[in-house]
Amino acid sequence: MKGYLPKGRIHYTYLSRLNYKNVQLKCKNYWFKIRGTKRSVPLDKPHHRHIFWSWFGSFLGISATAYLSVKMNSPLLMAPFGATSVLIFGVPDSPLAQPRNVIGGNFVAALVSLTILHLFGSEPWAMGMAVATAIGMMQLTGTLHPPSGAVALVVMMTKAPWQFLLTPALEGSIILVLCAVVFNNLAHERTYPKYWL
Numbered sequence: 415m416k417g418y419l420p421k422g423r424i425h426y427t428y429l430s431r432l433n434y435k436n437v438q439l440k441c442k443n444y445w446f447k448i449r450g451t452k453r454s455v456p457l458d459k460p461h462h463r464h465i466f467w468s469w470f471g472s473f474l475g476i477s478a479t480a481y482l483s484v485k486m487n488s489p490l491l492m493a494p495f496g497a498t499s500v501l502i503f504g505v506p507d508s509p510l511a512q513p514r515n516v517i518g519g520n521f522v523a524a525l526v527s528l529t530i531l532h533l534f535g536s537e538p539w540a541m542g543m544a545v546a547t548a549i550g551m552m553q554l555t556g557t558l559h560p561p562s563g564a565v566a567l568v569v570m571m572t573k574a575p576w577q578f579l580l581t582p583a584l585e586g587s588i589i590l591v592l593c594a595v596v597f598n599n600l601a602h603e604r605t606y607p608k609y610w611l
Contacts, residue, residue: 471503497561519559524583527569
């Protein structure tokens with residue numbers, strides 16, 4: 415053991431095998447990524463007309479969906495639709511706010527999470543698997559929609575039945591998209607959707 419670590423040459427033993435400079439460089443780069451850029455540009459405050467249209471549109475979209483839910487005695491509304499409203503009324507030009515993403519993303523997330531729920535239950539690891547798999551499947555199908563990650567969690571946390579796939583996931587998404595299509599195009603400076611498929 416005495417001859418294994420010669421005096422004055424410790425830095426050539428274990429540290430060189432780990433490629434110390436490479437590890438140091440990676441840690442330094444990682445720190446700079448966490449720190450953020452010094453010249454970060456905050457999100458521009460939109461014009462007051464845009465804020466009004468976003469507010470009014472989301473008010474009408476959620477109210478209409480809630481009204482239909484009560485009149486049809488069918489659960490058409492769920493919490494992730496609040497986040498969907500932020501996208502389809504607040505940033506309707508976003509690729510993540512287009513009908514393909516809203517309807518497809520919510521449907522894919524609901525289908526994936528219902529399958530995982532009924533195969534594995536609602537254990538903590540299954541919740542993680544449901545969200546992660548929903549994200550992966552949305553990316554594969556080109557239907558990425560951030561609120562759909564919450565749809566997967568809603569399914570797992572409420573232990574939703576298979577009916578959740580149609581009501582509220584599919585039907586509620588369609589109603590919100592139709593409200594966004596009708597309402598957003600009333601504003602002169604808005605065009606929604608940018609594309610359907």
